[in-house]
Amino acid sequence: MCPGTEDQEVQAQEVPARFEEGKNETVIDRKRALLWLKRDTWQLTGKWMNWVQSRDYSEELNQQKFGGYQGWRLPTVAEAKSLFDKKQQNKDHMGQTVSHASIFEPGFGFLCWTSDVRNKIQAVRFGFRKGLQIFDDIYRTSRGSTRIVRDIEKTDGLL
Numbered sequence: 001m002c003p004g005t006e007d008q009e010v011q012a013q014e015v016p017a018r019f020e021e022g023k024n025e026t027v028i029d030r031k032r033a034l035l036w037l038k039r040d041t042w043q044l045t046g047k048w049m050n051w052v053q054s055r056d057y058s059e060e061l062n063q064q065k066f067g068g069y070q071g072w073r074l075p076t077v078a079e080a081k082s083l084f085d086k087k088q089q090n091k092d093h094m095g096q097t098v099s100h101a102s103i104f105e106p107g108f109g110f111l112c113w114t115s116d117v118r119n120k121i122q123a124v125r126f127g128f129r130k131g132l133q134i135f136d137d138i139y140r141t142s143r144g145s146t147r148i149v150r151d152i153e154k155t156d157g158l159l
Helices: 005-014 041-045 051-064 077-081
Strands: 019-021 026-029 034-037 111-118 122-127 132-137 149-151
Touching (some): 041 051, 051 111, 077 122
Antiparallel strands (some): 019 026, 026 034, 111 122
C-alpha cells in the first residue's frame, strides 16, 4: 500500500449510496433529496396513461396521502434523466435492458412522462432505453407511464 492511500480508501467507503430503500415501496434519493415510488404508474395500475392521466394519478396519491405523504408529482426532465445511468442495468416492461437505477422494480415503462410542458399540449417524455427526451401530445397514451416523485422535506426525517 502506498503512503497516504489508506486515508483515500476510508474516505471512499464513507460516501453514502445515492439511493436507499424507503418505507411503503419508496426509494430515497439522497443526492437530489427526492422520494420516488419504487414502481411506476404502469406497474402500479396495469394501465398505460397519457400525461393528463399521470398528473391526475399523482393527485389521487396526494388525496390518499400515499405512503403517509403528500406532494407527489411528475418528475422534471432533469429528475427523470438523473435515473438514467449507464453504469447500472434494469429491465423495462418488454424485458429489454435499460440504463436505469437498479434499485427500482424491473418491468417499468421505458418512456417516462415529465412535468415539463410547452404550448399546453405537449409534454416531455424521457426514454430510458437511449437516454433521450421527446415532446409528445399530452393526450397520447401510447406506452405512457411515469415515475411519481416528491421532494423530501426536513420534517420527513429521511435525510
